[in-house]
Amino acid sequence: MDLSVKLPGLNLKNPVLPASGCFGNGREFASIYDLSLLGGMVTKSVTPNARFGNPLPRIAEAESGMLNAIGLENKGVDYFREHELPFLEQFDTEVMVSVAGSTIEDYAHVVEHLKGVDVIKAFELNVSCPNVAVGGMAIGTNAEALGKTVAMVKQHADKPVYVKLSPNVTNIVELALAAQDNGADGLVMINTVQGLRMDLRTAKPLLGNVTGGLSGPAIKPIALRMVYQVAQVVHIPIIGCGGISNAEDILEFLYAGASAVQVGAANFIDPWACPKMIEELPSVLEKYNLNSVQEAIGKALPQK
Amino acid sequence: MIESKAKILSNTPLTQDVFKMELETEIATLAKPGQFVQITVPNFYLRRPISVSWVEGNVLTIVYKVLGKGTDKLSSMRPGHALSVLGPLGTGYPIEAKEEVLIVGGGVGTPPMLLTAKAYQDLGAKVHVVLGFNTKDEVFYQKEFEELGITPVICTMDGSMGVQGTVLDGIKANHITCPFVCSCGPLPMLRAIQNTYQDGYISLESRMGCGFGVCLGCVMKTVEGDAVRVCEDGPVFAMGKVVL
Ligand SMILES: Cc1cc2nc3c(=O)[nH]c(=O)nc-3n(C[C@H](O)[C@H](O)[C@H](O)COP(=O)(O)OP(=O)(O)OC[C@H]3O[C@@H](n4cnc5c(N)ncnc54)[C@H](O)[C@@H]3O)c2cc1C
Ligand SMILES: Cc1cc2nc3c(=O)[nH]c(=O)nc-3n(C[C@H](O)[C@H](O)[C@H](O)COP(=O)(O)O)c2cc1C
Numbered sequence: 001m002d003l004s005v006k007l008p009g010l011n012l013k014n015p016v017l018p019a020s021g022c023f024g025n026g027r028e029f030a031s032i033y034d035l036s037l038l039g040g041m042v043t044k045s046v047t048p049n050a051r052f053g054n055p056l057p058r059i060a061e062a063e064s065g066m067l068n069a070i071g072l073e074n075k076g077v078d079y080f081r082e083h084e085l086p087f088l089e090q091f092d093t094e095v096m097v098s099v100a101g102s103t104i105e106d107y108a109h110v111v112e113h114l115k116g117v118d119v120i121k122a123f124e125l126n127v128s129c130p131n132v133a134v135g136g137m138a139i140g141t142n143a144e145a146l147g148k149t150v151a152m153v154k155q156h157a158d159k160p161v162y163v164k165l166s167p168n169v170t171n172i173v174e175l176a177l178a179a180q181d182n183g184a185d186g187l188v189m190i191n192t193v194q195g196l197r198m199d200l201r202t203a204k205p206l207l208g209n210v211t212g213g214l215s216g217p218a219i220k221p222i223a224l225r226m227v228y229q230v231a232q233v234v235h236i237p238i239i240g241c242g243g244i245s246n247a248e249d250i251l252e253f254l255y256a257g258a259s260a261v262q263v264g265a266a267n268f269i270d271p272w273a274c275p276k277m278i279e280e281l282p283s284v285l286e287k288y289n290l291n292s293v294q295e296a297i298g299k300a301l302p303q304k
Numbered sequence: 305m306i307e308s309k310a311k312i313l314s315n316t317p318l319t320q321d322v323f324k325m326e327l328e329t330e331i332a333t334l335a336k337p338g339q340f341v342q343i344t345v346p347n348f349y350l351r352r353p354i355s356v357s358w359v360e361g362n363v364l365t366i367v368y369k370v371l372g373k374g375t376d377k378l379s380s381m382r383p384g385h386a387l388s389v390l391g392p393l394g395t396g397y398p399i400e401a402k403e404e405v406l407i408v409g410g411g412v413g414t415p416p417m418l419l420t421a422k423a424y425q426d427l428g429a430k431v432h433v434v435l436g437f438n439t440k441d442e443v444f445y446q447k448e449f450e451e452l453g454i455t456p457v458i459c460t461m462d463g464s465m466g467v468q469g470t471v472l473d474g475i476k477a478n479h480i481t482c483p484f485v486c487s488c489g490p491l492p493m494l495r496a497i498q499n500t501y502q503d504g505y506i507s508l509e510s511r512m513g514c515g516f517g518v519c520l521g522c523v524m525k526t527v528e529g530d531a532v533r534v535c536e537d538g539p540v541f542a543m544g545k546v547v548l
Contacts, residue, residue, distance in 0.1 A: 021519070028536070031305075052531060053523065053531075057510075057521075058513075058520070058523070059512060061349055061374075063349075066350055070519070070520050070521060265349075267514070267518070268513050269349065270307065271307070272307065
């Protein structure tokens with residue numbers, strides 16, 4: 001069974017990549033399975049300088065999912081380049097680096113400081129983090145700001161640039177087109193859905209950051225709907241993400257128009273979720289009379 | 305770290321809302337004092353972190369308090385059922401040769417201290433144990449420590465059993481002068497311990513997404529301002545290291 005997919009910068013042997021923030025920078029998972037099994041992986045979002053992140057609690061449970069408000073904790077781009085990226089050179093897997101920031105210039109700064117690093121195959125712009133006060137989702141929910149950011153990053157990046165879209169918008173197609181029209185090489189859909197939980201004992205919001213991002217099976221239908229809508233109007237590839245926990249879920253996203261998928265919270269519940277899905281995928285494709293991943297991509301989209 | 309379908313061998317109440325569960329799992333053969341497991345409770349998404357309290361062969365014992373819906377569901381699970389358990393997780397107590405060790409447990413911080421006490425005993429240390437609870441009806445694990453040959457000092461806030469007051473009152477009342485302390489319990493107790501002692505280790509709690517170091521959901525700050533993950537760098541930390 002041919003599971004391979006070729007996307008800008010990414011030569012994926014299978015369509016499964018752990019999502020940003022749900023895989024650290026690979027070290028912890030490398031101690032339980034061979035990362036070379038993965039089609040690719042996405043690093044934790046990296047910003048120009050170190051960030052401590054949000055006050056605790058940063059995690060809450062939700063029905064069929066979870067809320068998180070980590071707040072982009074990371075050690076900054078210089079530390080990341082020197083201490084995290086070299087570790088990933090030993091694996092035969094395609095590394096996407098997730099880039100975040102508070103201003104447009106921050107995004108340009110990070111990609112500029114990662115120029116010439118061979119292990120990086122593509123950048124993913126996290127313009128959709130709901131858990132930071134400035135930047136992040138503020139850029140990803142405004143077509144003009146998003147367009148400007150993508151255009152600016154494209155001038156500095158030496159690798160293809162994917163844009164990770166926020167679902168917290170009225171018209172996802174408008175944002176997808178703004179990214180595409182300003183040079184994005186691909187889209188990743190979706191980041192977390194903004195939510196909130198209460199602490200009944202204190203009569204206050206439970207999370208230190210008040211709001212958080214919902215992920216897990218609860219958001220899968222939202223992600224599928226958005227991929228399906230956007231796939232009908234863009235010509236750049238889409239990597240689907242949101243609530244994926246098994247090979248059937250992957251197939252749903254492929255049918256909706258995604259060319260590959262990212263797996264987030266499922267890695268926490270079952271640390272072996274990604275290799276298991278990769279192993280199950282051929283038999284699931286076979287079950288639905290498909291001969292390759294390629295054949296499934298966009299199968300459900302209305303014929304033009 | 306392994307994932308195991310652990311069979312429930314027993315699940316019995318120790319007090320009105322504290323339960324002891326014995327699980328058949330190979331994790332028991334790998335677990336060290338102070339480490340924990342992440343348990344999937346049917347119908348809940350996130351795993352629940354619970355400390356390893358005791359191990360014997362391939363039987364792992366946990367002791368948990370019914371706090372919310374997940375632990376409530378756990379308390380209704382019957383022997384014979386299997387639970388998905390991930391572990392062992394975290395960095396436990398670095399059991400090092402000591403002449404004397406003071407072990408302090410508060411409420412449901414007591415369970416991990418049983419295996420810890422045993423480990424220090426095995427290294428030849430004289431082990432003092434002081435346990436704190438709110439009231440007599442909440443006291444548990446006295447017998448288990450006695451089976452190790454240790455008579456724990458019991459403290460209750462309302463004085464209904466043992467020394468009236470906190471664990472620090474119990475330590476004073478019994479003239480225990482040992483400067484090396486290993487402790488687990490509620491935050492106010494750990495703060496008091498950390499303000500009183502310089503040498504030893506404490507075990508912390510924090511809400512967790514993964515339990516093995518990747519999500520950064522449980523991160524706290526050290527006195528130097530560095531970020532530490534309670535799940536992976538802890539839950540056991542050197543006395544005075546983490547800002548509480
Ligand atoms: C390393 C570690 C070891 C622990 N060991 C024990 C033990 O041996 N015995 C025991 O009784 N309890 C222990 N706890 C606390 C235990 O994890 C919580 O009481 C339990 O998760 C509550 O689940 P719930 O569904 O009943 O509560 P809910 O409030 O409904 O839970 C909602 C969510 O918040 C999380 N949560 C709530 N309270 C806590 C807490 N205090 N700490 C961490 N997560 C929490 C839950 O895991 C769940 O994800 C430990 C916690 C940690 C971090
Ligand atoms: C704990 C946690 C941390 C995350 N951190 C990031 C991040 O740093 N950058 C980012 O682009 N997305 C981050 N995400 C979002 C995920 O990459 C993913 O888009 C989202 O969780 C939806 O997928 P899922 O339902 O499979 O989890 C995070 C998600 C979680 C649960």
